[in-house]
Amino acid sequence: MIRLRVNDEHRELEVEPRRTLVEALRLDLGLTGAKEACGMGNCGACTVHLDGEVVRSCVTPVRRAAGRAITTIEGLSPDGSHPLQRAWCELAVPQCGFCQAGQIMTAAALLAQNPKPKDADIDHSMAGNLCRCGTYGRIRAAIKRAAGMPEE
Amino acid sequence: MPLTRRQFVGGLALSFVAGRAFADEPTGASPGKPKVADATEKAQAKGLKANVFVHVAPDGQATIVCHRSEMGQGVRSTIPALLADELGADPLRIRIEQADGDKRYGDQNTDGSNSIRGEFEELRQAAATARTMLVAAAAKRWKVSPGALIARDHAVWNGTHKLGFGELADAAGKLPVPKPEAVKLRPRSELRHVFKPLPLVDGPAIVNGSAQFGADVKLPGMLIAAIARPPVVGGKVARYDAKQALAVPGVKQVIEMPQPKAPYAFQPWGGIAVLAENTWAAMRGRAALEIEWDNGPNATYDSDAYRQALSASVHAPGTPARNVGDVDGALAKAAKVIEAEYHVPHLAHVSMEPPAALARYSDGACEVWACTQNPQDAQKEAARVLGIGEDKVTCHVTFLGGAFGRKSKADFVSEAAFLARAAKRPVRVQWSRDDDLHHDYYNAVNTQLLTAGLDPAGKVIAWRQRTAFPPIGSTFSPTRRPSAGDLQQGVTDLPLAIPNVRAETCEAEAHVRIGWLRSVYNIFHAFSWGSFVDEIAQARKADPRDVLLEIVGPPRIVSLLELGVSQLRNYGAPLDKHPIDTARLRNVIDRVTQAARWSDRGGRALGLAAHRSFLTYVAVVASVVKSGSGRIAVDEVWLACDAGTIVNLERARAQMEGAVLFGMSHAFYGGATMKGGVTEQTTFRDYRLVRMGQAPRRIHVDLVTSEGPPGGIGEPGVPPVAPAIANAVFALTGERIRQLPLMRAGIV
Numbered sequence: 001m002i003r004l005r006v007n008d009e010h011r012e013l014e015v016e017p018r019r020t021l022v023e024a025l026r027l028d029l030g031l032t033g034a035k036e037a038c039g040m041g042n043c044g045a046c047t048v049h050l051d052g053e054v055v056r057s058c059v060t061p062v063r064r065a066a067g068r069a070i071t072t073i074e075g076l077s078p079d080g081s082h083p084l085q086r087a088w089c090e091l092a093v094p095q096c097g098f099c100q101a102g103q104i105m106t107a108a109a110l111l112a113q114n115p116k117p118k119d120a121d122i123d124h125s126m127a128g129n130l131c132r133c134g135t136y137g138r139i140r141a142a143i144k145r146a147a148g149m150p151e152e
Numbered sequence: 153m154p155l156t157r158r159q160f161v162g163g164l165a166l167s168f169v170a171g172r173a174f175a176d177e178p179t180g181a182s183p184g185k186p187k188v189a190d191a192t193e194k195a196q197a198k199g200l201k202a203n204v205f206v207h208v209a210p211d212g213q214a215t216i217v218c219h220r221s222e223m224g225q226g227v228r229s230t231i232p233a234l235l236a237d238e239l240g241a242d243p244l245r246i247r248i249e250q251a252d253g254d255k256r257y258g259d260q261n262t263d264g265s266n267s268i269r270g271e272f273e274e275l276r277q278a279a280a281t282a283r284t285m286l287v288a289a290a291a292k293r294w295k296v297s298p299g300a301l302i303a304r305d306h307a308v309w310n311g312t313h314k315l316g317f318g319e320l321a322d323a324a325g326k327l328p329v330p331k332p333e334a335v336k337l338r339p340r341s342e343l344r345h346v347f348k349p350l351p352l353v354d355g356p357a358i359v360n361g362s363a364q365f366g367a368d369v370k371l372p373g374m375l376i377a378a379i380a381r382p383p384v385v386g387g388k389v390a391r392y393d394a395k396q397a398l399a400v401p402g403v404k405q406v407i408e409m410p411q412p413k414a415p416y417a418f419q420p421w422g423g424i425a426v427l428a429e430n431t432w433a434a435m436r437g438r439a440a441l442e443i444e445w446d447n448g449p450n451a452t453y454d455s456d457a458y459r460q461a462l463s464a465s466v467h468a469p470g471t472p473a474r475n476v477g478d479v480d481g482a483l484a485k486a487a488k489v490i491e492a493e494y495h496v497p498h499l500a501h502v503s504m505e506p507p508a509a510l511a512r513y514s515d516g517a518c519e520v521w522a523c524t525q526n527p528q529d530a531q532k533e534a535a536r537v538l539g540i541g542e543d544k545v546t547c548h549v550t551f552l553g554g555a556f557g558r559k560s561k562a563d564f565v566s567e568a569a570f571l572a573r574a575a576k577r578p579v580r581v582q583w584s585r586d587d588d589l590h591h592d593y594y595n596a597v598n599t600q601l602l603t604a605g606l607d608p609a610g611k612v613i614a615w616r617q618r619t620a621f622p623p624i625g626s627t628f629s630p631t632r633r634p635s636a637g638d639l640q641q642g643v644t645d646l647p648l649a650i651p652n653v654r655a656e657t658c659e660a661e662a663h664v665r666i667g668w669l670r671s672v673y674n675i676f677h678a679f680s681w682g683s684f685v686d687e688i689a690q691a692r693k694a695d696p697r698d699v700l701l702e703i704v705g706p707p708r709i710v711s712l713l714e715l716g717v718s719q720l721r722n723y724g725a726p727l728d729k730h731p732i733d734t735a736r737l738r739n740v741i742d743r744v745t746q747a748a749r750w751s752d753r754g755g756r757a758l759g760l761a762a763h764r765s766f767l768t769y770v771a772v773v774a775s776v777v778k779s780g781s782g783r784i785a786v787d788e789v790w791l792a793c794d795a796g797t798i799v800n801l802e803r804a805r806a807q808m809e810g811a812v813l814f815g816m817s818h819a820f821y822g823g824a825t826m827k828g829g830v831t832e833q834t835t836f837r838d839y840r841l842v843r844m845g846q847a848p849r850r851i852h853v854d855l856v857t858s859e860g861p862p863g864g865i866g867e868p869g870v871p872p873v874a875p876a877i878a879n880a881v882f883a884l885t886g887e888r889i890r891q892l893p894l895m896r897a898g899i900v
Contacts, residue, residue, distance in 0.1 A: 016401060016402070018432075023431050026368070027370070027430055031361070032361070032364065032365075032368035033360070038835060039435075039584055040836075040837075042836040043504065072361065073359075079360075085359040085360065089355040092802055092803075093355075094354070094355060094358040094359070095225070095810055096505070096553050097224070097358035097363055097553070098365060098504040098554060099553075100359060101358075101359075104359060123844050126844040127845055130836060131504070132814070133554060134810035134811070135810065136813065136843075137847055137850075
């Protein structure tokens with residue numbers, strides 16, 4: 001039995017502790033917002049927060065999350081109103097959308113630590129999140145908008 | 153009853169409803185996701201349903217079906233808005249429903265940048281038919297001529313009097329459906345919502361994590377399958393032992409897949425499937441399989457050796473594909489001959505979402521949920537694998553996490569269908585990134601030899617293009633020659649104001665499955681001719697823009713006679729409606745070079761390329777710099793696009809921005825290479841994509857305003873990007889790039 005705190009709810013899971021966190025979230029808890037796209041921590045689509053820190057849940061065994069607070073895209077805000085989620089919609093950032101939960105979770109951790117990031121900070125923090133559709137320019141702009149900074 | 157998600161992001165005036173991605177029984181929804189039971193479905197029996205696309209319920213709810221797949225191009229934000237506008241509906245009262253595979257929708261293959269360009273008028277016709285019936289019902293009620301009435305804002309108006317669509321729906325539904333010739337499309341001036349930036353209807357569902365993709369759908373009792381597929385195309389299992397795999401906790405079954413026969417088309421790939429309670433167990437079980445493969449004849453496929461074979465192929469005369477004048481004679485008497493060989497390797501799709509499909513089978517019927525671009529082909533392939541009628545297969549379409557042509561191949565869906573019956577349980581087939589890279593339908597590898605003859609003044613008097621690539625046709629029948637449809641993509645359709653032109657195709661045998669990838673053969677043909685024009689300019693010490701405009705020639709409609717072909721497929725469009733118009737190509741070249749201040753570029757290293765594809769004209773200027781580490785970086789890109797009428801300016805702009813990054817990834821890193829018939833790349837570490845820090849600081853997209861018939865949007869931005877970058881690299885470093893990716897030259 002593994003006890004987790006997911007999006008402020010206590011959850012108990014009877015799972016093989018070496019299984020990945022991303023699949024425990026997706027298959028066992030029904031939180032499918034985090035995606036698995038590479039299985040090796042190379043692309044960031046599975047990004048969630050563990051005690052506020054960014055983790056790649058596809059290479060995180062579920063046992064490592066035991067007793068810790070997990071935040072997924074579903075728990076980032078109660079109604080999709082986090083400043084990043086709003087900025088993402090206002091600037092129509094997503095194309096296919098598959099990587100965007102991971103992008104937003106990484107950006108949320110960045111802004112939590114660095115409320116006014118410089119371009120280089122954004123590039124550095126977001127370097128682990130791939131987007132095949134090529135939404136990077138709008139992601140940068142949306143992060144700045146959410147941070148209340150000029151977008152250019 | 154369908155699941156309908158009504159999600160409103162605080163502060164946003166988006167009231168479009170994210171439609172149903174699938175029927176309600178499967179669950180993937182988290183407790184946090186609202187499931188709003190919807191009365192609309194019940195009401196659907198009533199009201200007006202003139203055709204499969206539009207329904208108006210007695211409560212006024214208008215439901216519009218999106219019959220094409222959403223894969224990032226924004227089709228769900230575009231087609232329903234167009235139909236709503238033609239209907240006269242209030243865009244805020246539209247419910248969007250995602251279509252299952254069903255021939256009644258016509259072609260659903262979301263491919264070829266065709267959703268708007270191919271069906272702009274047909275789709276409006278569907279909505280206009282419903283509007284005509286609503287107007288007729290109102291005319292009957294008021295006892296006036298329908299000609300005096302106007303449908304707008306969800307009502308039919310007679311002066312200042314109105315009857316809401318809901319009030320009219322039942323009466324309209326009882327009227328006969330008018331003949332097509334009795335239905336008039338609105339004049340453009342009456343379409344008040346489209347031809348502008350439109351809201352992104354699925355944005356809220358994407359940013360809160362509720363949008364459901366291929367692997368997000370779940371059925372009770374479902375098993376997850378990981379398949380060990382033959383590592384070489386045409387290979388098969390010689391022997392296997394499943395004991396270790398079955399010993400992995402969670403693994404339930406091991407099933408041998410059917411062996412495909414050439415031509416492979418969309419058949420399952422063969423191999424051994426491991427079915428488990430979860431993906432982790434399935435993947436571990438697969439790793440524990442002991443399999444001895446018989447790799448077959450394609451195990452000799454080696455990309456380095458093959459490249460030499462392609463080079464030899466283009467150094468011998470091929471089969472003429474277009475011919476004007478006397479190229480050999482002109483080359484013989486030319487004052488100067490320039491020749492260059494270009495090479496682009498196989499490219500992989502690597503959509504962020506690897507293929508995934510869920511199927512269940514019972515009583516001779518199969519139901520699938522898949523991230524497919526082509527649900528009707530998915531039905532067909534599943535039916536073929538199961539030996540049942542296509543009408544016995546239901547295909548629900550989820551969101552697609554990128555597709556780019558890969559997901560119009562139904563192989564992964566037919567794998568799931570086969571396994572669901574064999575396992576007697578619902579089965580989700582889950583591809584890993586490694587599977588996706590190893591078992592792709594790759595874009596063709598290509599080598600070209602371009603030869604130009606110049607007169608003493610430097611004017612090009614002869615142009616010869618030889619191209620060799622294993623054609624997509626080889627996936628469907630044994631062929632080594634491209635089709636006319638292949639050659640229209642940058643060979644037979646190039647507008648060249650040159651008196652002697654010949655294009656030849658040279659043989660190339662396929663050793664992997666070849667497929668179409670966003671803009672397809674245009675990628676390498678645009679790279680070659682875009683680079684070669686720059687080489688000619690360099691040889692003449694002339695400005696590349698001036699030479700490009702000279703070679704494209706004066707504004708004109710290019711005839712078949714001038715092209716030197718007897719016919720041109722022209723992306724399925726009639727030439728009188730969509731001619732090759734050099735004025736439009738020149739215009740995007742002019743606009744993009746003005747925007748980039750080409751004539752005033754000072755020390756900036758700029759590269760230019762232009763290309764027509766999918767009936768759309770695009771020109772790109774790239775600016776490159778050397779970063780602190782001495783590597784090449786693209787710092788700014790300008791793109792001008794003339795796609796004729798654009799329904800959704802906002803998503804068109806997004807597609808062009810995305811095309812720049814897509815083309816940049818090809819240019820920098822693109823390349824799937826094979827050794828011993830096996831693809832060498834396995835992860836995002838060795839099949840690299842451009843990352844955030846490499847994205848240009850600015851991408852300027854200029855969309856030409858036009859009322860011409862619509863061209864494609866999804867693909868045509870891609871082809872000019874790589875040659876523009878390569879030409880900019882030359883401007884910066886003097887190094888001519890004749891093969892992609894740039895990574896191979898060690899400069900990125």
